[in-house]
Amino acid sequence: MFLIELFRGMGITLKHFFGKTITIQYPEQRRPLYDRTRWRHILRRHENGLERCIGCSLCAGSCPVHCIRVVAAENTDADRRSPGERYAKTYEINILRCIFCGYCQDACPTGAIVLRKDFELARDHRSKFLYTKEMLLEPKPALQPVPEPQPLEMASSTHG
Amino acid sequence: MADMITLTIDGREIVVPPGTKIIEAAGSVGIEIPRFCYHPKLTPVAVCRCCLVEVEKVPKLIPACATPVSAGMVVRTRATSEKVRKAQQGMIEFLLINHPLDCPVCDKGGECPLQDQTLAYGPGGTRFAEKKYHFKKPVPLGPHILIDRERCILCLRCVQFQREIAQHPQISVTYRGRDSFIDTAPGRTLDSNFSGNTVEICPVGALTGRHYRFRARPWEYERKPSICPECACGCNIYTHVRNGEILRVASRENPLVDDGWLCDRGRFSVRPDEPAPPRLTTPLVRINGRLMPVSWDGALEFATSAFRKIAQAPGRPEGVVGAIAGPSTTNEELYLLGRILRTSYSSNNLSFDGGASSALRSAGFAPVGAPDIDWADTILLIASDPSRDLPILDLRIKKAVRKGARLAILGNTSIELASLAASTIQAAGTDLARAIEEIARNVPAQTGQGAFLSSGKRIVVALGETASRDKTAVSEVGKLISALSKDGREVRAGVFAGGTNAAGAVEMGFHPEYLPGLRRIDDVRAKAQVEAVWSASVAAKAGLAGSSLLCSAAHGEVKALYVMGADPASRSLTPEEREGLKRLECLVVTTDRMTKTAEMAHVVFPAAAFWEKTGSLTNVAVRVQRFEAAVPPPPGVKSDVDILVSLAKAGCLPLSKESPADLAEEIARLSEPYARSFSGRTGSPAMSGREG
Numbered sequence: 001m002f003l004i005e006l007f008r009g010m011g012i013t014l015k016h017f018f019g020k021t022i023t024i025q026y027p028e029q030r031r032p033l034y035d036r037t038r039w040r041h042i043l044r045r046h047e048n049g050l051e052r053c054i055g056c057s058l059c060a061g062s063c064p065v066h067c068i069r070v071v072a073a074e075n076t077d078a079d080r081r082s083p084g085e086r087y088a089k090t091y092e093i094n095i096l097r098c099i100f101c102g103y104c105q106d107a108c109p110t111g112a113i114v115l116r117k118d119f120e121l122a123r124d125h126r127s128k129f130l131y132t133k134e135m136l137l138e139p140k141p142a143l144q145p146v147p148e149p150q151p152l153e154m155a156s157s158t159h160g
Numbered sequence: 161m162a163d164m165i166t167l168t169i170d171g172r173e174i175v176v177p178p179g180t181k182i183i184e185a186a187g188s189v190g191i192e193i194p195r196f197c198y199h200p201k202l203t204p205v206a207v208c209r210c211c212l213v214e215v216e217k218v219p220k221l222i223p224a225c226a227t228p229v230s231a232g233m234v235v236r237t238r239a240t241s242e243k244v245r246k247a248q249q250g251m252i253e254f255l256l257i258n259h260p261l262d263c264p265v266c267d268k269g270g271e272c273p274l275q276d277q278t279l280a281y282g283p284g285g286t287r288f289a290e291k292k293y294h295f296k297k298p299v300p301l302g303p304h305i306l307i308d309r310e311r312c313i314l315c316l317r318c319v320q321f322q323r324e325i326a327q328h329p330q331i332s333v334t335y336r337g338r339d340s341f342i343d344t345a346p347g348r349t350l351d352s353n354f355s356g357n358t359v360e361i362c363p364v365g366a367l368t369g370r371h372y373r374f375r376a377r378p379w380e381y382e383r384k385p386s387i388c389p390e391c392a393c394g395c396n397i398y399t400h401v402r403n404g405e406i407l408r409v410a411s412r413e414n415p416l417v418d419d420g421w422l423c424d425r426g427r428f429s430v431r432p433d434e435p436a437p438p439r440l441t442t443p444l445v446r447i448n449g450r451l452m453p454v455s456w457d458g459a460l461e462f463a464t465s466a467f468r469k470i471a472q473a474p475g476r477p478e479g480v481v482g483a484i485a486g487p488s489t490t491n492e493e494l495y496l497l498g499r500i501l502r503t504s505y506s507s508n509n510l511s512f513d514g515g516a517s518s519a520l521r522s523a524g525f526a527p528v529g530a531p532d533i534d535w536a537d538t539i540l541l542i543a544s545d546p547s548r549d550l551p552i553l554d555l556r557i558k559k560a561v562r563k564g565a566r567l568a569i570l571g572n573t574s575i576e577l578a579s580l581a582a583s584t585i586q587a588a589g590t591d592l593a594r595a596i597e598e599i600a601r602n603v604p605a606q607t608g609q610g611a612f613l614s615s616g617k618r619i620v621v622a623l624g625e626t627a628s629r630d631k632t633a634v635s636e637v638g639k640l641i642s643a644l645s646k647d648g649r650e651v652r653a654g655v656f657a658g659g660t661n662a663a664g665a666v667e668m669g670f671h672p673e674y675l676p677g678l679r680r681i682d683d684v685r686a687k688a689q690v691e692a693v694w695s696a697s698v699a700a701k702a703g704l705a706g707s708s709l710l711c712s713a714a715h716g717e718v719k720a721l722y723v724m725g726a727d728p729a730s731r732s733l734t735p736e737e738r739e740g741l742k743r744l745e746c747l748v749v750t751t752d753r754m755t756k757t758a759e760m761a762h763v764v765f766p767a768a769a770f771w772e773k774t775g776s777l778t779n780v781a782v783r784v785q786r787f788e789a790a791v792p793p794p795p796g797v798k799s800d801v802d803i804l805v806s807l808a809k810a811g812c813l814p815l816s817k818e819s820p821a822d823l824a825e826e827i828a829r830l831s832e833p834y835a836r837s838f839s840g841r842t843g844s845p846a847m848s849g850r851e852g
Contacts, residue, residue, distance in 0.1 A: 054264055054265050055374070056264030056265060056269070056377065057376075057377045057379075057380060058264060060380070061377070061379055061380075069403075071375075071376075071403075072374050072375060072376070072377075073374060073375070074373050074374040084262055084265040085265055085297075085298075085373075085374060086264075086265045086374040109264045110264070
């Protein structure tokens with residue numbers, strides 16, 4: 001009686017042993033990620049190299065776990081970071097607190113903060129989970145046209 | 161009330177006094193009418209056209225902000241009239257034609273009446289597809305104010321404020337029609353001392369303050385009620401705090417104090433754009449001629465043993481210890497320091513370093529403040545310049561004159577308010593007392609300024625700082641008051657001078673001649689009352705203050721000095737006074753940052769700055785106003801009350817009551833104005849929000 005059950009079980013094992021392999025050899029092999037996967041944030045730039053982020057703090061305001069901290073400052077013509085008058089002097093995300101809900105991306109009026117597919121966020125120290133603006137910001141495009149200090153118009157033509 | 165007017169708004173019958181505007185009548189029953197240019201304290205200009213309402217039997221829509229009610233009027237607002245709704249939507253759409261929609265960048269975004277009212281009453285979209293106006297921005301209007309012409313909707317609140325309230329008409333609309341914008345006269349700037357108010361009443365983000373621009377969003381900071389520490393007006397304010405830093409100061413309307421306005425000195429005392437001097441965070445003790453950082457316990461021990469050694473010298477001399485306190489020290493700190501010095505060191509050498517004392521009060525003068533100016537029909541300023549010393553009272557006097565009060569000025573006739581005065585007499589120095597005496601003589605004789613004053617019924621006499629120090633002038637004012645207080649005339653006289661909390665210092669007994677509650681030290685019965693509360697005896701000899709305190713230190717009579725939040729060494733001292741500071745055997749200084757006096761000290765305690773303290777201040781009208789800390793003190797820093805309690809403990813002073821509540825209760829037993837304020841509430845009952 002006991003032996004029959006044992007062989008039946010081993011039979012299942014044997015069947016899968018010769019069947020199709022499901023296991024993926026991560027990190028050498030990777031599964032494709034869904035298009036709308038939401039993982040680590042980046043701060044995007046305009047084509048002309050200016051930061052999209054205008055330091056409006058709407059991301060921080062919409063964040064349900066308060067993991068974003070923005071301190072804004074004023075642009076000057078000599079040191080222009082973004083179109084318009086305001087830019088983010090400090091932009092920090094406490095990634096340990098973040099729940100990757102994407103509300104910040106929804107709230108952003110300029111499409112500056114987006115959640116992308118980088119999910120490999122493990123680090124060896126707590127202090128490395130505080131992402132600063134330098135860590136989040138997209139690198140500048142190689143070819144940099146002269147930035148045009150033009151007044152900012154919001155994407156939407158409606159108001160209210 | 162027979163002369164009330166009954167009208168109907170949206171089918172509701174409303175009874176209001178005559179002269180009320182439709183917008184106010186509607187507001188009184190909670191019917192909201194959108195508005196931009198209307199402000200309750202300004203004369204309506206009706207330029208934004210957003211408060212249009214339909215009135216029966218009137219062919220066109222009319223602005224509710226500029227139309228007074230009349231009996232039997234039938235008004236329909238947007239709630240009941242499609243015509244009004246359509247007009248208001250159109251007006252808002254029209255205002256937004258050239259208004260940039262960069263709310264996420266704009267400083268007003270989040271506290272913007274245009275944003276709020278567009279959401280509430282505006283159309284969902286715009287039909288304007290063309291390019292918007294673009295101007296150079298920002299354009300500085302003055303030292304503090306910048307204008308963004310794209311954002312301006314030309315509501316004229318700022319122009320009206322500067323013209324009517326501040327009476328500094330420095331800005332106006334230039335050009336006409338589509339080209340019009342707000343500007344100063346060519347070559348002039350908006351340097352009015354009240355310019356910051358225009359930023360606060362601007363219904364859009366057009367006017368911004370230089371020191372706050374783009375630093376935070378309105379929903380990010382905590383609004384904490386507080387009191388402005390810049391002068392003796394004691395304006396009620398909100399501090400806007402984010403991440404432990406005060407970013408700006410906004411008004412918190414209190415009709416008894418400030419009327420909702422602030423001066424630029426107070427408003428722009430907070431400047432997050434300028435680097436703050438480094439804070440002192442560890443106690444320092446002079447060891448071998450150099451100030452060295454030590455522990456709190458070590459510094460307390462050092463200070464108490466030095467003080468005790470001096471006070472318990474053979475013969476137990478009285479008055480060898482003195483104290484100097486600076487302006488913007490709180491009532492509680494002043495009271496506690498005074499009490500410790502009087503009971504443990506038998507010294508009455510208490511010197512308040514914040515301007516004129518309010519010695520007049522004890523001479524039978526009632527305190528004079530904003531409500532008294534509102535009450536008066538005749539105001540006499542004697543050698544006083546409120547525009548410089550007490551700016552918010554300057555606005556009150558301007559308001560009183562606007563409402564028909566008459567202003568007389570005696571003293572310097574080149575001050576700003578002299579242009580509003582109906583009668584001016586130039587006098588200075590010793591002439592002043594003589595001039596007052598002459599007026600007093602002229603009152604019964606009905607000539608000159610005497611006749612002018614005696615034709616008033618409710619007279620306010622206000623003395624400036626120099627006049628209040630001049631003993632002959634004060635006694636002449638006393639005669640003038642008794643001459644005026646006849647024939648049904650009522651007189652209120654007081655001092656329009658003194659630094660922050662100067663009135664509080666006297667009331668708290670931080671005065672060489674007065675014990676708490678304005679009790680004279682040579683009045684045996686009054687002294688016994690204080691001694692009973694303190695269960696300790698108080699030296700009967702009046703103490704020294706000001707210059708004589710430092711001079712007696714130079715002669716070796718005063719050997720130890722406790723300086724709380726003051727910096728006497730930074731003033732221009734006489735050689736003798738400077739010698740006094742140098743000769744001290746023990747100089748203890750509590751300060752938030754290194755000062756010249758601290759550099760000379762034997763012990764320096766790092767104390768909390770004003771915004772880190774909880775306590776109360778007394779304003780020029782002896783109104784005690786409580787406030788709470790806006791930000792926590794940096795680590796290692798203690799408040800002056802805590803330092804004093806620790807010192808008292810280390811010095812084995814029997815302080816039976818140590819908690820702030822107990823301390824407040826004890827002060828309330830001795831001081832009547834303090835007791836009145838002490839009911840646990842902070843600030844004023846009127847905590848109005850922003851206008852909109």
